[in-house]
Amino acid sequence: MDMKIEDPAIESSMHDMKERLLSRIFLSVLGVGFIFTVVNFINEWVLGSVQMTYAVILFYSILLVMHAFRRRIHFEIRAYTIIFILFGTGIVSGLTYGMVGSSMLFYVGAAYVAMLLLSKRETIYWMAMTLFIYLVIYVFWVSGILTYEFSVMDYAVSETTLISRMVAFIFFVGLLIFSQWMVNEFLVDKMNDLKQTHDELRLSDKQLIEQYNEILDNREEIKLKEEQYRSIVENTEDLIYAVTPERTLITANSSFSAFVKMEQSELIGTSLDKLKGLATLIDENDRNLDHVLAMKEPIQFVQRIEKPSGRQIYHTDITPVMHADGSLTMMLIKHHDVTELVHKDEQIEQLAYFDQLTGLVNRYHFEAIISEKIKDIGHQFGIIYFDLDHFKKINDTIGHFAGDYLLKQVAETLQGVLPDDATLARLGGDEFAVVLDETSEGHALMRLLEEVADTIVKTARKPVNIDGVHYYISASAGIVVYPEHGRSHDELMKNVDTAMYKAKNDGKNKCIFFNAEIKDETDQSILLEAHLRHAFEYDEMYVDYQPLVSGKNEHVRGFEALMRWNSNYFGPVSPAVFIPVLEQTGMIVEFGEWILKEALNKIHELEKVSDQSYVVSVNVSLLQLKQERFATNVKRIMDEWGVNPASVELEITESILADDVELIINVLSELKQYGIRIALDDFGTGYSSLSYLRKFPLDTLKIDKSFSEGIGQQQKQLELIGSIIQMAHKIGLEVVAEGIEEPEQVAYLKRHHCDYFQGYYFHKPLNDKDLLKVVKTG
Numbered sequence: 001m002d003m004k005i006e007d008p009a010i011e012s013s014m015h016d017m018k019e020r021l022l023s024r025i026f027l028s029v030l031g032v033g034f035i036f037t038v039v040n041f042i043n044e045w046v047l048g049s050v051q052m053t054y055a056v057i058l059f060y061s062i063l064l065v066m067h068a069f070r071r072r073i074h075f076e077i078r079a080y081t082i083i084f085i086l087f088g089t090g091i092v093s094g095l096t097y098g099m100v101g102s103s104m105l106f107y108v109g110a111a112y113v114a115m116l117l118l119s120k121r122e123t124i125y126w127m128a129m130t131l132f133i134y135l136v137i138y139v140f141w142v143s144g145i146l147t148y149e150f151s152v153m154d155y156a157v158s159e160t161t162l163i164s165r166m167v168a169f170i171f172f173v174g175l176l177i178f179s180q181w182m183v184n185e186f187l188v189d190k191m192n193d194l195k196q197t198h199d200e201l202r203l204s205d206k207q208l209i210e211q212y213n214e215i216l217d218n219r220e221e222i223k224l225k226e227e228q229y230r231s232i233v234e235n236t237e238d239l240i241y242a243v244t245p246e247r248t249l250i251t252a253n254s255s256f257s258a259f260v261k262m263e264q265s266e267l268i269g270t271s272l273d274k275l276k277g278l279a280t281l282i283d284e285n286d287r288n289l290d291h292v293l294a295m296k297e298p299i300q301f302v303q304r305i306e307k308p309s310g311r312q313i314y315h316t317d318i319t320p321v322m323h324a325d326g327s328l329t330m331m332l333i334k335h336h337d338v339t340e341l342v343h344k345d346e347q348i349e350q351l352a353y354f355d356q357l358t359g360l361v362n363r364y365h366f367e368a369i370i371s372e373k374i375k376d377i378g379h380q381f382g383i384i385y386f387d388l389d390h391f392k393k394i395n396d397t398i399g400h401f402a403g404d405y406l407l408k409q410v411a412e413t414l415q416g417v418l419p420d421d422a423t424l425a426r427l428g429g430d431e432f433a434v435v436l437d438e439t440s441e442g443h444a445l446m447r448l449l450e451e452v453a454d455t456i457v458k459t460a461r462k463p464v465n466i467d468g469v470h471y472y473i474s475a476s477a478g479i480v481v482y483p484e485h486g487r488s489h490d491e492l493m494k495n496v497d498t499a500m501y502k503a504k505n506d507g508k509n510k511c512i513f514f515n516a517e518i519k520d521e522t523d524q525s526i527l528l529e530a531h532l533r534h535a536f537e538y539d540e541m542y543v544d545y546q547p548l549v550s551g552k553n554e555h556v557r558g559f560e561a562l563m564r565w566n567s568n569y570f571g572p573v574s575p576a577v578f579i580p581v582l583e584q585t586g587m588i589v590e591f592g593e594w595i596l597k598e599a600l601n602k603i604h605e606l607e608k609v610s611d612q613s614y615v616v617s618v619n620v621s622l623l624q625l626k627q628e629r630f631a632t633n634v635k636r637i638m639d640e641w642g643v644n645p646a647s648v649e650l651e652i653t654e655s656i657l658a659d660d661v662e663l664i665i666n667v668l669s670e671l672k673q674y675g676i677r678i679a680l681d682d683f684g685t686g687y688s689s690l691s692y693l694r695k696f697p698l699d700t701l702k703i704d705k706s707f708s709e710g711i712g713q714q715q716k717q718l719e720l721i722g723s724i725i726q727m728a729h730k731i732g733l734e735v736v737a738e739g740i741e742e743p744e745q746v747a748y749l750k751r752h753h754c755d756y757f758q759g760y761y762f763h764k765p766l767n768d769k770d771l772l773k774v775v776k777t778g
Contacts, residue, residue, distance in 0.1 A: 015075075018117065022078060025113055026067055029082055032109075033060040036089060052092050059085045079117040086110040091133065107133065239314075239335040242321075245293060245328050247272040285316070285333070292318050292331055303335070313339045357404055358411035361425035366433060369423060370489045373435070374482065380438040382449040385496040386456055386477035389508045391430040393660070394471055402466050406473070409464050417455055419448075433496075445481065446513075453477045453511035461509070476503040477511035485514045498522045505580075528581045531569050536594070540567055543598045544765035547774060548615070548736065549757045551750055556774060558615030558649070560758065561599040562765050563591065588621045595619075596634070599648070600641040602771075610775045617649040617679060622656045626663065631670040638676075645675030649700065653681050657696060665696060672697040679736070684724070694731055701728045705739020708759070711748050722752045729753070 037060065041053040066073060066081050090106030114125075239259050241252035249270050257264045260275055272285075288299055298319045305312045314335045321330045353365035361369070373381050388410065395403030411426065418424055423435045436452060438445040460475035478499025486492035499514035502521070506512070535541050545559035565573045582588040599616045606614050624630060638645060650671065656664060657680075668678050679700035680693065684707055693701075707721050721737075728735045737749050740759030749757065766774060 018075065022075065022082075022117060025082060025116065026063070026078075029086060029109075029113075030060065030063060033063070033085070033089065036093070040092075056089060056092055059088055076118070079113070082117075083110045083113050086113060087129070087133075237337065240333070241267075242330045242332045243272060243289075244330055247289065250330055285318075288316070288318055289331065292320050293328065296320050296322065296328060302338075311339070312337065313342050355426040358408055358426050360411055360415075360432075361423055363425070363427045366423075366425035366427060366435070367489055369425075369435060370492065373437075374487070374489065380445060380482060382436050382438075382445055382479060382481045383492055383496050384434040384436070384449060384453045384456065384477055384479050384511070385427075385493070385500050386432055386453070386460075386475045386511070387500065388430040388460060389474040389476055389504070391473055394473065396660075398466065398471075405466060406464050406471065410460065410473075413459055413462070414456060417459055418452060422452065449479050449481070450511070450513075453479055457509060457511055474509035476500055476508045478503060479511060479513045495519070525581055525584070528570075528573070528578055529585050529587075531567055532565070532578060532581060532585075532587060535565060535567070538568055541565055541591070541594070542767075543595060543602070544767060545602065545616075545771050546758060546765040547763040548617070549762045551754045551756055554757075554762070556614070556763075557756060558617065559602075559766075559771070560617040560651070561595055561602070561619075563595050563619075583621055583623060586623060588623050589627055592618075592621060592624045593633075593637070596637060597641070600638065600643045602768075603643050603647050604641065605772075606775055609772060612775075613644075613647060614775075615647055615649050615677065617651050619651045619653075619681065622652075625652070625656065625667050626660070631667050631674070634671060634676070635674050638674075646677065649677035649679050651679045651681040651702070654683055657693075661695075668697045672699075682738075693733075698733055700736055701733045702736040702738055702758075705759070708737050708739045708741075708745050708749075711742075711745045718748065721749075725749075725752045725754055 033056065037053060037056045040056060041050060063081065063085055066078055070078060086106050087110040090110065093106055234254050236253065237255055239253070239256040241256045242250045244250060249267050249272065252264055252267045254264065257267060260267070262270075262275075288301060292299055298317065300315070300317050303314045303316055305314070315338045316336075317332075317334045319332045319334075320328055321332060323329045353362060353368075354360065355362045370383070373379055388406075391403065391406070394406060407426070407430065411424070411432075414424055414432075418434065419436070421437060425433045425435075427433055434452060434456070436445070436448060456477060457475050460473060463470035463472050465471075478496045478501070480486060480492050480496040480499065482492060485495045495514045498518055499512050502518050503510050503512040512518070542564050544562045544564050546562060547556045548558045548560065549555070550557045563575060563579070565575075565578050567573055579588070582591050596618050599618045603614065603616055627633075634650075638648065652664075652668075672678055677699040678697060679702055680696075680698050681702045682704045683701050684704045701724075703721065703724060707724075711718060711721065725735050734755040736756040736758055737745070737754050738758050740746060740749070740757045740761045742761065745759075746757060746761060763774065
């Protein structure tokens, strides 16, 4: 019986049913076996031999023992035992009586029991076994291999008898199989229906239980949320209460109760009209409550209440609660104190839009102002952009606290002198900007901008007292006008920045309007920078050397290395044009190291072709001197080339000495200790005095060519040059006169014992080939 059922309860029922079936089959087989044993015993006793009866008795004795111990023996073992006993009884019957009906019934009975108790596959197996044994015994019987104790009729061994018995056998077996399978399928279907019904009932029970539990959980959750909501409402600082359309209080939280100074129990049922006068907050709600009653929609608004302790600000919500039929049941009112939040917003706005040090408009706010003005089509305005000259020096020398104090003083002073409609902003560091609107026509705006910028420059020149010491600064300013000098914020700021730096480069302490010429200079500078960055790659840089001639015998004492640039794009470019670009972009550091290496290489070459030692001079910029470990790097390069330090002279300009005095002295002293010579170039173009120069570790003083050009023309110029040479010798400096082009200049300088000459009178700057000729000829 093939039925696969997974439900444990149904499986248990099926097992009980099969056990009962097995018990009934056992009793049936035992009864048939008893009858067969008695009949067989009588038959064999008559024939004179009872051997087969003993075998049958043994079979059914085993069956009785097995049934006695059925609870300890597995179901299938007991089923197989019954089948084997039936099969064995059929064999005994066939051997004893031949192919008669009794043996065939025992074989079929074995297959039938297999069908009832076992699977379909095993049933077919036993049916096949039955047919096989039946045929074997019949062959043995016909062939005479088996003999019997009684006389067999002739028809018993005939072919007709075999066919009729086989047909009968197949018919009975087929009938049994068909009927049993029908019963089996019916039972299986019923059991499956029972199982499905059972599953549906169990699922339904489970769903009902789950739904019930969910209802309980929801009830608990709703209860918990109600408690939480009540706790929140009661413990919040917000003033929360509800009123009927007639403005009678339905409920109120403890904060509202404390606010109106009444118990909660007293408030319930009280009209809002009775609370008027207790709180301005409630008095101002009438108009808004009327609006909610009329429109039946929520409303939000801000209430500002002046109190002795200060202004109090509330954000108020009035929310209508509607009935299912659309009628208004109550109005829920909440007052949230946002005073602190508003104050914080004001502080955030102050941080976002104003400079924290000076209180002026900051860069972000200034950009927003400019952007808004640009949106106003047809509107004209101007921008003055300026920074404080020498501020960094004061900030680094005295300290940032003093620098901050100076910035605040400048901001306060300028606010007092600027027009009322001017907006002053600090953009960062020492950078400031002013925006001014037009008053009438454009010319008036231009004059106004110029006047205001001039006022700024003059005001910035006033000394600032810090701890009893007066410090002096100045301002350099650029000016642009919208839309003439730009149509966007970025374009305006780029152009005004360009104008401001033009004012700085022209000597500082002035203001300059942006114009096309300044733009062209800037564009040219940008183009020069772009090509300079590829100058080494395209092998455009080279060095010329201008000889330095002794004032005693006019022999060549050394050479000054001069950087040259022959651009593939521009052609030859003057050092006066490209060197400022190198300094502004910082590339002077890379180019300065390159020319130093070229000069050292040239010293090596000169030592190979001449026994005389020469000094080669190389110009050094302020930016190079400010590089960390500059002196150490110079020493490293010289050690790599193996050059005598006394053969190298580094030239600095007079303007360098006015920048960071302590730093410059330390760097120059370190170089001097290594044996490198230091020369001061272009002396007389700045404001340094010879007494001021005493603090610097110098070896040589180079008088600017502007002094040499005056020799023979002005008596005062002659006296001044003589005094410079005399004073320089007194402080231990050698003197070089630059720009010597006339014999009168040579004669005068020799009379005043000038040590060395440099100029076209002796030699123009020489290329490598001409330099070697000069050295070889001495």
